[in-house]
Amino acid sequence: MQENSWVPLFPEQASTFAWQVDILYFYMLAVSTVVGIGIVVAIIFFFVKYREKEKYATGAEIHGSIGLETTWSIIPFIFAMTVFVGGAYVFYNQTRPPADTTEIYVVGKQWMWKFQHGSGQREINELHVPVGRNIKLTMTTEDVLHDVYIPAFRTKMDVIPGRYTTLWFNAIKPGKYHLYCAEYCGLNHSGMGGWVYVMEQRDFDNWLSGNVSGQTPVQAGQDLFQNKLGCATCHQGGQNQRGAKLEGIYGTDVKLTNGQTVKADDEYIRNSILNPGGQIVEGYQPIMPTFKGQVTEEQLVSLVAYIKSLSGNAGNQTSAGSTTPTSESTMTNNANTTGTIPPRADRGDSNSQGSNPNAPPNRSEPTNRQER
Numbered sequence: 077m078q079e080n081s082w083v084p085l086f087p088e089q090a091s092t093f094a095w096q097v098d099i100l101y102f103y104m105l106a107v108s109t110v111v112g113i114g115i116v117v118a119i120i121f122f123f124v125k126y127r128e129k130e131k132y133a134t135g136a137e138i139h140g141s142i143g144l145e146t147t148w149s150i151i152p153f154i155f156a157m158t159v160f161v162g163g164a165y166v167f168y169n170q171t172r173p174p175a176d177t178t179e180i181y182v183v184g185k186q187w188m189w190k191f192q193h194g195s196g197q198r199e200i201n202e203l204h205v206p207v208g209r210n211i212k213l214t215m216t217t218e219d220v221l222h223d224v225y226i227p228a229f230r231t232k233m234d235v236i237p238g239r240y241t242t243l244w245f246n247a248i249k250p251g252k253y254h255l256y257c258a259e260y261c262g263l264n265h266s267g268m269g270g271w272v273y274v275m276e277q278r279d280f281d282n283w284l285s286g287n288v289s290g291q292t293p294v295q296a297g298q299d300l301f302q303n304k305l306g307c308a309t310c311h312q313g314g315q316n317q318r319g320a321k322l323e324g325i326y327g328t329d330v331k332l333t334n335g336q337t338v339k340a341d342d343e344y345i346r347n348s349i350l351n352p353g354g355q356i357v358e359g360y361q362p363i364m365p366t367f368k369g370q371v372t373e374e375q376l377v378s379l380v381a382y383i384k385s386l387s388g389n390a391g392n393q394t395s396a397g398s399t400t401p402t403s404e405s406t407m408t409n410n411a412n413t414t415g416t417i418p419p420r421a422d423r424g425d426s427n428s429q430g431s432n433p434n435a436p437p438n439r440s441e442p443t444n445r446q447e448r
């Protein structure tokens with residue numbers, strides 16, 4: 077792609093779509109500048125030309141001019157449509173992750189960013205990614221609205237309580253780039269940020285192997301499912317199966333008792349854990365208790381990852397949304413690069429603050445969460 081330094085004061089263009097955003101921005105800036113200058117020049121010109129030369133003079137009456145009216149309609153129309161098409165193109169690119177993404181889970185909280193890689197490594201306020209790979213962040217927050225913003229990648233996305241949002245990018249050059257929170261979220265909002273480290277694949281693999289990995293999200297989810305929360309009692313098949321079958325459910329259309337059909341995606345799984353009575357699968361009784369208040373956002377992310385894995389999703393890898401099946405080659409390819417380190421199952425602290433010594437102790441949930 078382009079060199080970054082063609083505009084002074086601008087952050088580097090470090091992602092595949094950074095130049096698209098810049099071109100659109102400067103195109104709009106250029107159009108606005110030309111139109112703005114044109115208007116000012118016309119005002120001054122008419123000031124002078126039509127200044128009062130004699131007292132009480134009246135101007136000639138003009139009734140319409142097809143040529144003039146067509147011109148001043150068509151030219152702005154062309155400008156508006158080019159901005160629209162350019163904006164739609166960039167928007168489409170940024171909101172549709174490609175099929176072969178490496179998924180990283182993000183949980184925001186006042187006032188830090190927590191990242192977890194599919195192979196189990198956890199980071200706080202730092203994110204290490206390999207260059208030239210499609211990275212997809214699946215994000216939520218434990219408390220209030222936050223917003224992931226990486227200026228060098230020209231991308232940002234709100235992180236919303238009670239919901240998963242996603243953001244993807246492909247970093248094109250190794251380096252260290254600022255990461256910000258771009259949504260006012262309280263006292264230390266301005267300090268809620270960090271760095272994204274884009275590394276060559278080899279360096280990234282070294283980094284991964286040099287970092288203690290806890291349980292992978294899939295393993296942590298399995299542990300919760302089978303031991304800590306006891307989901308397996310009803311969902312594990314066999315004679316005691318009273319809950320919906322979860323194997324193979326991810327990405328399919330699920331029929332509900334009320335006749336509706338929903339897609340079993342991340343959001344659906346999350347809702348079913350927190351509000352099980354909301355969307356009962358056809359053929360089952362509404363007997364599942366809610367787990368609201370009993371599971372943290374990080375545990376939820378792990379449970380979602382585990383339930384996905386029951387449908388053949390490799391946990392750290394997902395397809396671009398639930399409509400596209402993950403291709404065999406993608407999974408193998410990614411497994412080679414992110415799964416080189418055997419995860420350590422003996423560290424059961426998947427829900428703690430990871431290994432960050434600066435992490436504050438677990439705080440109680442803000443009260444406004446209970447009202448939701």
Ligand code: CUA
Binds near residue numbers: 260
């Ligand atoms: Cu988090 Cu501002």
